[in-house]
Amino acid sequence: MSKLQPISGFPEWLPEQRIVELEILDEIRRRFELYGFAPLETRSVEPVEVLLSKGETDKEIFALQRLAADPGADSARLGLHFDLTVPFARYVVQHYNELTFPFKRYQIQRSWRGERPQEGRYREFYQADIDVIDRDSLSLHFDAELAVLLHETLTALPIPPVTLRLNNRKVTEGYLRATGVDDPVPLMRILDKLDKVGPAAVAEMLAEAGASEAQANAALELVGLPRQGRGVVDAIRRLGRSHPMLDEGLEELDFVLGELTAEAVVADMSVVRGFDYYTGTVYEGTMEGHEDLGAVCSGGRYENLAAGARAPLPGVGSSIGVSRILARLFARELLSVGAKTPTVVLVALPREELRSRVASIVRSLRERGIAAEGFHEPLKYDKQLRYADRKRIPYVWFPTDDGDEVRDMQSGDQVRAEADAWTPATPAAATT
Amino acid sequence: MSKLQPISGFPEWLPEQRIVELEILDEIRRRFELYGFAPLETRSVEPVEVLLSKGETDKEIFALQRLAADPGADSARLGLHFDLTVPFARYVVQHYNELTFPFKRYQIQRSWRGERPQEGRYREFYQADIDVIDRDSLSLHFDAELAVLLHETLTALPIPPVTLRLNNRKVTEGYLRATGVDDPVPLMRILDKLDKVGPAAVAEMLAEAGASEAQANAALELVGLPRQGRGVVDAIRRLGRSHPMLDEGLEELDFVLGELTAEAVVADMSVVRGFDYYTGTVYEGTMEGHEDLGAVCSGGRYENLAAGARAPLPGVGSSIGVSRILARLFARELLSVGAKTPTVVLVALPREELRSRVASIVRSLRERGIAAEGFHEPLKYDKQLRYADRKRIPYVWFPTDDGDEVRDMQSGDQVRAEADAWTPATPAAATT
Numbered sequence: 001m002s003k004l005q006p007i008s009g010f011p012e013w014l015p016e017q018r019i020v021e022l023e024i025l026d027e028i029r030r031r032f033e034l035y036g037f038a039p040l041e042t043r044s045v046e047p048v049e050v051l052l053s054k055g056e057t058d059k060e061i062f063a064l065q066r067l068a069a070d071p072g073a074d075s076a077r078l079g080l081h082f083d084l085t086v087p088f089a090r091y092v093v094q095h096y097n098e099l100t101f102p103f104k105r106y107q108i109q110r111s112w113r114g115e116r117p118q119e120g121r122y123r124e125f126y127q128a129d130i131d132v133i134d135r136d137s138l139s140l141h142f143d144a145e146l147a148v149l150l151h152e153t154l155t156a157l158p159i160p161p162v163t164l165r166l167n168n169r170k171v172t173e174g175y176l177r178a179t180g181v182d183d184p185v186p187l188m189r190i191l192d193k194l195d196k197v198g199p200a201a202v203a204e205m206l207a208e209a210g211a212s213e214a215q216a217n218a219a220l221e222l223v224g225l226p227r228q229g230r231g232v233v234d235a236i237r238r239l240g241r242s243h244p245m246l247d248e249g250l251e252e253l254d255f256v257l258g259e260l261t262a263e264a265v266v267a268d269m270s271v272v273r274g275f276d277y278y279t280g281t282v283y284e285g286t287m288e289g290h291e292d293l294g295a296v297c298s299g300g301r302y303e304n305l306a307a308g309a310r311a312p313l314p315g316v317g318s319s320i321g322v323s324r325i326l327a328r329l330f331a332r333e334l335l336s337v338g339a340k341t342p343t344v345v346l347v348a349l350p351r352e353e354l355r356s357r358v359a360s361i362v363r364s365l366r367e368r369g370i371a372a373e374g375f376h377e378p379l380k381y382d383k384q385l386r387y388a389d390r391k392r393i394p395y396v397w398f399p400t401d402d403g404d405e406v407r408d409m410q411s412g413d414q415v416r417a418e419a420d421a422w423t424p425a426t427p428a429a430a431t432t
Numbered sequence: 433m434s435k436l437q438p439i440s441g442f443p444e445w446l447p448e449q450r451i452v453e454l455e456i457l458d459e460i461r462r463r464f465e466l467y468g469f470a471p472l473e474t475r476s477v478e479p480v481e482v483l484l485s486k487g488e489t490d491k492e493i494f495a496l497q498r499l500a501a502d503p504g505a506d507s508a509r510l511g512l513h514f515d516l517t518v519p520f521a522r523y524v525v526q527h528y529n530e531l532t533f534p535f536k537r538y539q540i541q542r543s544w545r546g547e548r549p550q551e552g553r554y555r556e557f558y559q560a561d562i563d564v565i566d567r568d569s570l571s572l573h574f575d576a577e578l579a580v581l582l583h584e585t586l587t588a589l590p591i592p593p594v595t596l597r598l599n600n601r602k603v604t605e606g607y608l609r610a611t612g613v614d615d616p617v618p619l620m621r622i623l624d625k626l627d628k629v630g631p632a633a634v635a636e637m638l639a640e641a642g643a644s645e646a647q648a649n650a651a652l653e654l655v656g657l658p659r660q661g662r663g664v665v666d667a668i669r670r671l672g673r674s675h676p677m678l679d680e681g682l683e684e685l686d687f688v689l690g691e692l693t694a695e696a697v698v699a700d701m702s703v704v705r706g707f708d709y710y711t712g713t714v715y716e717g718t719m720e721g722h723e724d725l726g727a728v729c730s731g732g733r734y735e736n737l738a739a740g741a742r743a744p745l746p747g748v749g750s751s752i753g754v755s756r757i758l759a760r761l762f763a764r765e766l767l768s769v770g771a772k773t774p775t776v777v778l779v780a781l782p783r784e785e786l787r788s789r790v791a792s793i794v795r796s797l798r799e800r801g802i803a804a805e806g807f808h809e810p811l812k813y814d815k816q817l818r819y820a821d822r823k824r825i826p827y828v829w830f831p832t833d834d835g836d837e838v839r840d841m842q843s844g845d846q847v848r849a850e851a852d853a854w855t856p857a858t859p860a861a862a863t864t
Contacts, residue, residue, distance in 0.1 A: 010475035012523070014530055015537065018471045034798045036775035036805035039450045043442035043556055044476075044542065048499065062496040066546035067480065067511070079499070091444070098446055100772060100822040102808065105447065110476065114498035124475055139808035141787075259791070340532060343468035355573075359691070366466045373468035376534065376571035390532040 009117025010124045011327050016337040016392075021326055024157055025108060028128045028320065031153040032106040035145065037130050040105040042087035044112075045078040050090060060114045062123075080112040084129040085317070089306035092133065096309050102134040102142070108322075119331075120293050125323035133305050133315035140252055143281040143301055143316050144259030150285070150297055150318045151265050158335060159287060159325055162296060165227065165268035166256065166283040169300075170249025171236065172222070172272055178241035179218045185276060187211055191223050192272040199224065223270040230257040232267035249280070256281055279303045281316065293328055296321050339392040344424055345372040345406070346388040347397040352378050357399055364419035372397075385409075395424060441549025442556045443759050448769040448824075453758055456589055457540060460560045460752065463585040464538040467577065469562050472537040474519035476544075477510040482522060492545045494555075512544040516561040517749070521738035524565065528741050534566040534574070540754075551763075552725050552756050563749035565737050570746040572684055575713040575733055576691030582717070582729055582750045583697050590767060591719060591757055594728060597659065597700035598688065598715040601732075602681025603668065604654070604704055610673035611650045617708055619643055623655050624704040631656065655702040662689040664699035681712070688713055711735045713748065725760055728753050771824040776856055777804040777838070778820040779829040784810050789831055796851035797829075804829075817841075827856060 013021060033039070051061050063079040081087045084107045092099065108128045117123055130149065132142040147166060154162040172191065176184035190205045197205075199220050206216040218241070225235055233254045236246075257267060265283075273282040280301035287296050299318030306313055329335040347361050358374040365372040375384045381398075388396045388409060396407045397417070406417040408425065445453060465471070483493050495511045513519045516539045524531065540560045549555055562581065564574040579598060586594040604623065608616035622637045629637075631652050638648040650673070657667055665686045668678075689699060697715075705714040712733035719728050731750030738745055761767040779793050790806040797804040807816045813830075820828045820841060829838045829849070838849040840857065 010477060012475050013473070014527065015470035015472055018473055021473075022471055033774035034801070034803045036773055036803055038447035038773045039454055040447055041445070041450055041453075043444050044544075045442060045556070052499075061499045063499050064494040064512070064544075065497055067484075067493045067495050080496070095446065100819065104773070104805075112476075112496075124477070141806075141808040341468050341470045341536070342465035369466070371466045371468055373536075374573075376573040387532065 009115075009122045011122055011323060013326075013330070014337075014340075016340045017326075017330055017335075019339065019342070020158075020335055020337050021322075024159075024326070025126075025128070025322065027156055028153055028322070029106070029108060031149065031156060032128075032130055035104075035149050037104045037106040040088070040091070040107045041109060042081070042084070042091050042107065044080055044110075046081050046087055046090060048077040048079045051079045051082065051086060062112050062114050082113045083111050084109055084127055084319070085131075085305075088129070088131060092313065093306050093308045102132050102138065104130070104132045106130045120324050120328065122323055122327070125321070126326075128320040128322050129317060130319075131305075131315050131317035133313045135309075135311040135313060138301075138314040138316065140255050141259070143252070144256045146299060146316050146318050147256065147265055147281075147283055148260060150283075150299065150320070154285065154297065154320070155264070157325075159329060160290060160334070161264065161288045162285040163288070164265040164283050164285045164297070165271045166253075166265060166281065167267065167269055167271040168249040168253040168256070168281050169272065169278055170245050170280055171253055172249075172269070174243040174246030174249050175222050175236070175239075175241050176215070176219060178243035178246055179215045181211065181215055187219065188272050189274050191219060191270070192274045194223055194270045223272070225269045227266040227268045229260075229263075229266060230254060232257070232269070236269070252280055273298070273300060277302050283318075287325065287328075290328060293324060296325050339394070341391045341393060342371045343373050343391065343393045344370050345395045345397050346384070346393045347372060347374045347399070348381060348384045349375040349378045350381075350399060354378075354399055361397060361399060361404070361419040365422075368420075368423075370424065441547075441554045443554055443755060445758075445762070446769075446772075448772045449758075449762055449767075451771065451774070452590075452767055452769050453754075456591075456758070457558075457560070457754065459588055460585055460754070461538070461540060463581060463588060464560075464562055467536075467581050469536045469538040472520070472523070472539050473541060474513070474516070474523050474539070476512055476542075478513050478519055478522060480509040480511045483511045483514065483518060492547050494544050494546050514545045515543050516541055516559055516751070517563075517737075520561070520563060524745065525738050525740045534564050534570065536562070536564045538562045552753075552760070554755055554759070557753070557755035558758075560752040560754050561749060562751075563737075563747050565745045565747035567741075567743040567745060570733075570748065572687050573691070575684070575748050576688045578731060578748050578750050579688065579697055579713075579715055580692060582715075582731065582752070583692075586717065586729065586752070587696070591761060592722060592766070593696065593720045594717040595720070596697040596715050596717045596729070597703045598685075598697060598713065599699065599701055599703040600681040600685040600688075600713050601704065601710055602677050602712055603685055604681075604701070606675040606678030606681050607654050607668070607671075607673050608647070608651060610675035610678055611647045613643065613647055619651065620704050621706050623651060623702070624706045626655055626702045655704070657701045659698040659700045661692075661695075661698060662686060664689070664701070668701070684712055705730070705732060709734050715750075719757065719760075722760060725756060728757050771826070773823045773825060774803045775805050775823065775825045776802050777827045777829050778816070778825045779804060779806045779831070780813060780816045781807040781810050782813075782831060786810075786831055793829060793831060793836070793851040797854075800852075800855075802856065 048063055060082055061079045063077055110124055110126055112124050115121060151164045172188055173184045176187055186209050187206060190202055194202050203216050233250050271282055271284055278300035282300035284295040284298040297320045301316045303314055304312045305315045345365055347358050349358050362372045362374045394409055398405045404417050405414050407414040480495055492514055493511045495509055542556055542558055544556050547553060583596045604620055605616045608619055618641050619638055622634055622641060626634050635648050665682050703714055703716055710732035714732035716727040716730040729752045733748040735746055736744045737747045777797055779790050781790050794804045794806045826841055827838050836849050837846050839846040
């Protein structure tokens with residue numbers, strides 16, 4: 001473990017870690033599918049113009065070039081996607097007539113960014129995204145559904161607890177407008193920094209951005225409200241501000257909070273999200289004890305996924321930063337890794353003549369879904385046991401002349417067994 | 433389906449096709465794990481020098497360049513891997529001390545090649561690879577195991593039958609040496625073309641390459657032997673040639689064929705594989721009725737996976753060309769696609785007041801592992817049914833005032849049901 005050094009932002013795992021990563025990706029997928037999200041995988045590349053038009057700086061895009069190609073020979077330059085939203089938007093426009101709306105899709109894929117690697121930021125990384133989009137308008141029902149799904153999924157993973165903090169940008173914007181602010185967006189970007197820089201610095205930045213002292217104080221009063229459930233709506237009303245957009249936001253926030261059941265999803269007025277992209281519900285989550293890592297999931301409601309379709313495509317989406325979570329937990333040995341192989345049973349080969357008998361035991365176990373391998377050479381038992389031990393294979397099977405026995409490698413217990421009937425003691429072992 | 437146009441070698445599927453692709457990838461993974469192969473995923477990039485040193489022409493490698501980087505600024509240029517063997521070899525050397533040998537790994541990942549796209553050849557494609565490597569020497573047992581696993585896996589997939597044709601390059605080389613050929617490798621490359629160009633053209637090419645008429649005839653006699661099982665060893669012996677390498681090859685071939693149980697794995701002396709890389713067992717498979725597509729899987733034994741490790745690393749590996757298979761079958765509508773979503777039950781929303789009741793039915797179904805979604809708006813039933821129909825959701829649930837009913841969308845049957853007890857009629861539907 002200590003020798004694992006991610007190279008220049010391209011993390012790579014040992015087999016025992018990859019087994020854990022797959023378990024996590026499987027669980028994420030299972031939850032997404034349980035909620036009716038369809039799997040989607042897009043190609044890894046998009047035309048560079050498409051990537052550039054989505055607000056990334058050109059420094060962050062990896063363009064592809066065939067090594068021997070003449071400079072400029074590729075008329076359509078391609079680059080690796082830097083997120084899963086841009087390819088999804090392109091895909092929806094391209095396949096508009098083939099999709100049924102509301103379209104619910106999940107996408108678990110790698111993305112690439114040419115930024116300077118640091119903890120939590122990689123040049124190649126996995127994200128798990130879900131989005132629901134519809135034509136013309138999208139039911140608020142989905143804002144709540146995504147928050148519930150996101151929270152349920154994160155809770156099911158073997159990672160530290162994630163509290164999902166939720167807000168609605170209409171509340172923030174409407175509230176600021178109610179205090180007489182005409183251009184709230186720059187101030188919202190400042191409020192989003194509250195967690196990082198604290199209220200004093202935010203107040204200073206608000207003043208620099210042109211807010212009056214009263215406006216700055218009012219804004220800090222809003223974002224400083226304690227995290228809470230549905231009661232937040234009354235708490236905000238008690239601040240005594242009034243604006244149509246604020247009312248609309250509070251109504252939406254109240255509906256979404258009303259649909260939530262988990263205590264670990266809370267309203268938090270300090271969540272504003274820097275992206276102007278989001279127009280309503282917004283949320284983000286940090287892992288308990290790992291707040292310094294930043295958000296491990298985030299999402300929100302947007303007005304239009306993509307220009308170019310026949311109708312506006314409002315949506316709500318979420319993203320889980322899988323690589324960010326795993327890299328941190330692996331590095332700090334906070335995710336327990338176990339076996340180095342999916343094998344549940346190693347069938348020992350006592351001597352060459354028993355090779356076909358070993359093969360038949362192995363076949364019988366595999367037919368019943370138990371991952372098994374036969375040892376390849378009739379070495380001394382202690383060498384075969386060492387192989388099982390090193391790979392942390394939980395059971396070793398010994399074919400003997402008067403019946404077979406199987407040893408539980410952890411307890412050392414050895415019992416009689418028959419290949420067409422025996423099952424591992426813990427069901428967990430069978431799926432490790 | 434007919435509108436699906438893979439763009440410039442980067443194939444992309446509709447959700448209903450991706451569901452099928454995932455089922456296939458899951459089944460491949462399940463089989464690989466059942467045989468004790470550990471999952472591995474490598475980063476997508478390698479240093480360009482590493483890629484170039486492995487015999488690819490520079491035209492086929494996609495190098496990465498950050499758009500705004502100064503030319504030559506990236507001292508270590510990176511390129512996308514063009515197969516899964518090169519990164520695997522690098523990985524094994526890098527993690528040599530952390531791996532337990534024999535090391536059995538599978539790797540199901542995309543690779544990229546800058547070649548001209550055509551049917552069966554893509555710029556971005558999936559392969560599913562398995563390899564076993566050991567230090568110093570590797571048991572012949574694994575040559576057979578991989579052939580069995582490969583055949584078993586392909587047979588389990590919903591694709592046309594694949595016949596696995598197997599040979600041993602020592603047989604071919606030893607046989608040629610026995611006829612007095614001193615430099616057999618160039619002739620073996622010619623023999624490998626038999627399927628494509630026929631015996632007359634092969635004879636001509638052999639002559640051009642310096643083979644005598646007798647040598648060419650003898651070679652054609654070998655590669656022309658009918659496909660068969662273990663009997664091939666005697667058939668070759670009856671050709672009356674003798675050479676130590678031929679004897680060694682025949683012994684290996686006999687052992688491997690003896691371990692095989694499937695009739696669809698046959699010895700075929702015309703399988704030579706152009707790669708000099710392979711030194712013993714070689715095999716390849718084509719799909720019945722799609723021979724023009726070329727090999728959909730191939731593999732073989734090699735002497736050394738990678739220079740630079742402390743010991744030679746002999747191995748045997750196989751690769752399934754997943755994208756090649758899927759693109760062909762999707763294009764010809766030979767793979768049946770079904771639902772456009774994993775949802776098994778759509779719970780209709782009769783009116784706004786029942787929203788929380790619908791939510792509780794949905795929750796109850798999901799808790800029992802049944803993928804479900806509640807309709808988001810109290811639209812007329814026919815609109816909700818149309819949504820289910822278009823996405824091919826198999827069941828629609830109707831909450832009514834005097835108990836719930838669920839409709840089987842295919843048969844039209846509608847029955848009473850309770851959310852905490854009902855299960856879909858076909859278990860298959862639950863996992864579609």
